[in-house]
Each structure stands twice: as C-alpha cells, then as structure tokens.
Amino acid sequence: MSESNAAVHVPPARKNYDVVIIGGAMMGSSLAWFLASNDAFDGSILVVERDPTYEFSSTYRSAAGIRQQFSSELNVRISQFGAQFIDNLRSFLGDDPRVPEVPIRNIGYMYLAGDEAGVERLKYAHGVQQKAGAATRLMRPEEIAEAYPFYNLDGVLLGSHNTVGEGTWDPVTVHDWWKRIARERGAEFIHNEAVALDLSQDGTRVDAVHLASGESVACGTVINAAGTRAASVAGMAGITIPVEPRKRFAYVFKAEQPLSKPLPLTIDTSGVYCRQDGSDTYLAGGHTEPDGPSAIDDFSMDHGLWMDRIWPAIATRIPQFEAVRVIAEWCGHYAYNTLDQNAIAGPHPHVRNFIFMNGFSGHGVQQSPAMGRGMAELIVHGEYRSLDLSPFHFDRVLSGTPYPESAII
Ligand SMILES: Cc1cc2nc3c(=O)[nH]c(=O)nc-3n(C[C@H](O)[C@H](O)[C@H](O)COP(=O)(O)OP(=O)(O)OC[C@H]3O[C@@H](n4cnc5c(N)ncnc54)[C@H](O)[C@@H]3O)c2cc1C
Structure with missing residues (x-):
C-alpha cells in the first residue's frame, strides 16, 4: 500500500493569521482546540492539512494506549493530564451534550x-x-x-x-471533537499542504507559509505538527531535527x-x-x-x-x-x-515564532492533551502555566543532550 494525496486543495480565506498550524491530526487539532477555547485568545487560526482523511497519519494507525508507566516524571504527569482529559471529555469540551463520553478502558x-x-x-x-x-x-x-x-x-x-489511568481509549473520537469545536469557535481547517516558509531577513522569524495551491499566508506564529514529515517542515525554515x-x-x-x-x-x-x-x-x-x-x-x-x-x-x-x-x-x-525518543516541543531558540510539536515516537496520542494545552499557554501567555514542558525544548537537540525516557514501546 502506498500513500496517495489526490489533491483538491482549498485556498485560505485570509492573507494573514495569528497562528498557522501545519498538520491537523492529534497534535494540530489539540492545539487548535486549546487556543480556540482560551478566553484570553482572540486571534485567528489556520490549520493546514495535506490529507484530511488522516488515513496515513500516526494518529489513525496508533494502538490507542495510555499509560502512567514512564521513567521520567514529566511524561507521567503528561499522561495523568491525558487520562483526566479523556475521562472527562464532555466536561472539558464545555459540557456540550453532543460530545460522547469515551473514558479509558x-x-x-x-x-x-x-x-x-x-x-x-x-x-x-x-x-x-x-x-x-x-x-x-x-x-x-x-x-x-x-x-x-x-x-x-x-x-x-x-x-x-x-x-x-492506563489502558486503551478512542483518540479518533477525541480528535474529531477537537476539530469540530475548534472550527465552530473560528479556527479554519483547510485541505492544503505547506510547501515552503519565508524567513525574515535576520532569520529570527517565519514571515509566511507557502501553500501547494499557490497562495501564501503571513503568520504570527507557525507550528510544526507534521508528524513523520516534521523534518521536512523544519527544513523549510533551515532547521534540522532528528525525527x-x-x-x-x-x-x-x-x-x-x-x-x-x-x-x-x-x-x-x-x-x-x-x-x-x-x-x-x-x-x-x-x-x-x-x-x-x-x-x-x-x-x-x-x-x-x-x-x-x-x-x-x-x-x-x-x-x-x-x-x-x-x-x-x-x-x-x-x-x-533518534536523539532520545521524547517529544521535541516548544519554540526554536532563534527562529522565535517557530514552535515544534514533534518526535513523539510511540506515545503521542496520549500526550496530545497536555501538549496542546502547553503550546496554547506558550502562545497566549508567553509561558507554561500548568506543566513546565521546557525539558522538551529544541535547545537539547542543539547541544546534543538527550532527555531520556527508557519506557519506550
Ligand atoms: C503502530 C503505532 C502504534 C502507536 N501506539 C500508540 C499508543 O498506544 N499510544 C500513544 O500515545 N501513541 C501511540 N502511537 C504514536 C502516536 O500515534 C503519535 O505519536 C501521534 O499520533 C502523533 O500525532 P501527530 O499529530 O504529531 O502526527 P500525525 O498523526 O502523523 O499527523 C501529522 C499530520 O500532519 C500532516 N502533514 C504533514 N506534513 C504536512 C504539510 N507539509 N502540510 C500540511 N499537513 C502536513 C499529515 O498529513 C498528518 O495528518 C503509535 C503510533 C503507531 C504508528
């Protein structure tokens, strides 16, 4: 079986967005929902997804597991929030009666x-x-x-x-509701592909995202939520990541x-x-x-x-x-x-408006609630307010210092 992407691209509605998210699967949709649901955020959100069937995404092919059994405390706490979120999905999603209850088995x-x-x-x-x-x-x-x-x-x-807080759950349903409610709250999801990024002259910002359909959009912040294509998207900004x-x-x-x-x-x-x-x-x-x-x-x-x-x-x-x-x-x-099988998340130290949500190896679906929440806090408040996710920052990649996690499946 091989991947096909018979493209019927949709152009963006605007020429600029406060936040452009590249990749709309688990990470991209989590962030879109956490942003769109944050009262302190009234910016515009564009989610660019090259394959809205998600057929080949890691998200749709996962084993849908969640566990507390990690060797780093931060990963345990991330999954604890994941379990809380999954077990109280409707309540987190504003007590919306349309949202099904899909607790962990x-x-x-x-x-x-x-x-x-x-x-x-x-x-x-x-x-x-x-x-x-x-x-x-x-x-x-x-x-x-x-x-x-x-x-x-x-x-x-x-x-x-x-x-x-350990077993199996239904990430596809959670993904579906994140997307649906984020959209209702103003986030724009389009079928398109990010193909290039424009950097500012001094190289400290991404100014614009170019799309496969020919348009380009200016961006306040850009997020790499491109899953297995993360290295290619980072490469568009001249950044090398070990994914x-x-x-x-x-x-x-x-x-x-x-x-x-x-x-x-x-x-x-x-x-x-x-x-x-x-x-x-x-x-x-x-x-x-x-x-x-x-x-x-x-x-x-x-x-x-x-x-x-x-x-x-x-x-x-x-x-x-x-x-x-x-x-x-x-x-x-x-x-x-390949550095340490842990997430690479948070801002690039020099290209300041480029945010990573990458490299989740085998444990990304369960980490998506905490990662979406954390990156939304960073964008809205300029700091983490619930869990400090800075051990996942890109700086460790630059210095070649692993943040080890031994419980990788
Ligand atoms: C077999 C298997 C079992 C797993 N089991 C578990 C498990 O039990 N528990 C767990 O927590 N995790 C598990 N995982 C890992 C988990 O699935 C991933 O970590 C998680 O889904 C990552 O989500 P993501 O949104 O980062 O990436 P993805 O789901 O891969 O999504 C990335 C999206 O970006 C889009 N994209 C890429 N490039 C572009 C571009 N240039 N422009 C626009 N869109 C783009 C892609 O089309 C895709 O939809 C498993 C993975 C696999 C493969």
Whole structure:
C-alpha cells in the first residue's frame, strides 16, 4: 500500500493569521482546540492539512494506549493530564451534550523484566511513578501468576503493573471533537499542504507559509505538527531535527480459547507487545530488526514478521495463543526522535515564532492533551502555566543532550 494525496486543495480565506498550524491530526487539532477555547485568545487560526482523511497519519494507525508507566516524571504527569482529559471529555469540551463520553478502558499495562538490567529499569521507573502519584505496582512472578494465570512466566523476574489511568481509549473520537469545536469557535481547517516558509531577513522569524495551491499566508506564529514529515517542515525554515519515520506493525487476532480475563497491554521480555482489543479479540505489535528509517510513503507489510517474531513471542508467553487467527493487520509510522525518543516541543531558540510539536515516537496520542494545552499557554501567555514542558525544548537537540525516557514501546 502506498500513500496517495489526490489533491483538491482549498485556498485560505485570509492573507494573514495569528497562528498557522501545519498538520491537523492529534497534535494540530489539540492545539487548535486549546487556543480556540482560551478566553484570553482572540486571534485567528489556520490549520493546514495535506490529507484530511488522516488515513496515513500516526494518529489513525496508533494502538490507542495510555499509560502512567514512564521513567521520567514529566511524561507521567503528561499522561495523568491525558487520562483526566479523556475521562472527562464532555466536561472539558464545555459540557456540550453532543460530545460522547469515551473514558479509558482500564485494562492496564504489564511490563515484564527478564534480566537484571530490566529489573533495575522497572524499579527506577516505579520510584518515579510513585513520586508522581501513579498507582503502579511491582509484582513478583508468583503474584503475576495469581492475578493472571494465563501467562507462562518462564524467564520473568519482575513485572510492573497498573490499571489506573492506563489502558486503551478512542483518540479518533477525541480528535474529531477537537476539530469540530475548534472550527465552530473560528479556527479554519483547510485541505492544503505547506510547501515552503519565508524567513525574515535576520532569520529570527517565519514571515509566511507557502501553500501547494499557490497562495501564501503571513503568520504570527507557525507550528510544526507534521508528524513523520516534521523534518521536512523544519527544513523549510533551515532547521534540522532528528525525527524520521519508522515502521511499526499491528495485528488483531482471535484466539480459539479466549483468556479468562482482559489482557493488560503486556510488554514481553522480547519487546513484542500484546493486549485485549475487543471482547474476544487481541492486538499485538512490534517491528522488524534492525530498526531504522522508512520511506515516508512505505506502508507495506513485512510478511515474515508475524510468523517469525510476533506470534512465537506471544504464544510462548501466553500458551492459549498457540491457536489464533489474524483478522486485521496494518503498518503505521512512528515519528521517531533518534536523539532520545521524547517529544521535541516548544519554540526554536532563534527562529522565535517557530514552535515544534514533534518526535513523539510511540506515545503521542496520549500526550496530545497536555501538549496542546502547553503550546496554547506558550502562545497566549508567553509561558507554561500548568506543566513546565521546557525539558522538551529544541535547545537539547542543539547541544546534543538527550532527555531520556527508557519506557519506550
Ligand atoms: C503502530 C503505532 C502504534 C502507536 N501506539 C500508540 C499508543 O498506544 N499510544 C500513544 O500515545 N501513541 C501511540 N502511537 C504514536 C502516536 O500515534 C503519535 O505519536 C501521534 O499520533 C502523533 O500525532 P501527530 O499529530 O504529531 O502526527 P500525525 O498523526 O502523523 O499527523 C501529522 C499530520 O500532519 C500532516 N502533514 C504533514 N506534513 C504536512 C504539510 N507539509 N502540510 C500540511 N499537513 C502536513 C499529515 O498529513 C498528518 O495528518 C503509535 C503510533 C503507531 C504508528
């Protein structure tokens, strides 16, 4: 399968906007909604989206998970706000009765460690999560066996488990309502593509965004929310960012003998993950080795991966998965930050009106509420007011200093 973009571009209604957001998926729409809903903001917003079907976006191909189990406190707090937002969607969206309630399905996550280094990682992360108030619990193999008798725990030394604010949710519905309400509050969404940026003569500002349809718009602030195309959009401003597309594969399957209780999203010692999907279906995912960059429009399946790596791993860990039938499969791309697999967010230190929302690797849908809120605060108030997101700033890329996160799936 390859990406197509049969363009029927829509021209912008105006010649200038206070805020131009490039990319209208999870990050772009979150920011548009947080801005449009902020009483202190009365500016104009343009969201430029090259593919309004979102078919190939990471957002529409994600595994829709949210977890508190990160190794950096900031990522835990970001997901805590994510969980609060998802579980109270209608209330956050102004108690609008049209908005559905789509709370998290708290099936939880279960990280399994099979060696001493893994045990140390889980223990360290557990300390961080506890400090942030997460309900994570370390479990010895016998405790895991008692709670989830279907696992084969050979080779497992420790587990880390939580079912509060952790499980699966419905990012597509949240995305849809962010877009819909942002639009109703004046944000303009157009089907078009940003193809070039004009910098000011001294190189400290983006003055204008050029569109594939031929128009250009002047901008007060421009946001790079272009997902796997983030490096290309940054490049239009002469900026290099370490973000590349990487293929990730997902499989939905039925088991001949379903499990006795919902399967937490289990990160096996092999790196393969698997979780409950529907009431009698499961979802597993992983990637090929060696991992590396993909062509931007290559969404082809690797036909050996399921048989050679994913299925053997899950059938070893859960013997009932010896007899399964794959009913759906897809390939999506992570916007993979090769420096540290963490977000690159916030303003460029020199091109001051260029804001990044990039490099979310495998955890961007759950981070979208906190990221949209944070970037809106920065634009409206010139500072973060709820969570300080400055550890994600681009400065660390310039200095080559990673902001590490060890719990990457
Ligand atoms: C298989 C898989 C599983 C995942 N599982 C999870 C999970 O369980 N939990 C989690 O939190 N995250 C998960 N993720 C990651 C998550 O999906 C992403 O981090 C998140 O969706 C990023 O959103 P985004 O808006 O930044 O990017 P995207 O969703 O990729 O959207 C970027 C948008 O920008 C548009 N665009 C690009 N260039 C231009 C341009 N020049 N002009 C106009 N528009 C442009 C694109 O068309 C696209 O719609 C997963 C990802 C994959 C692939």
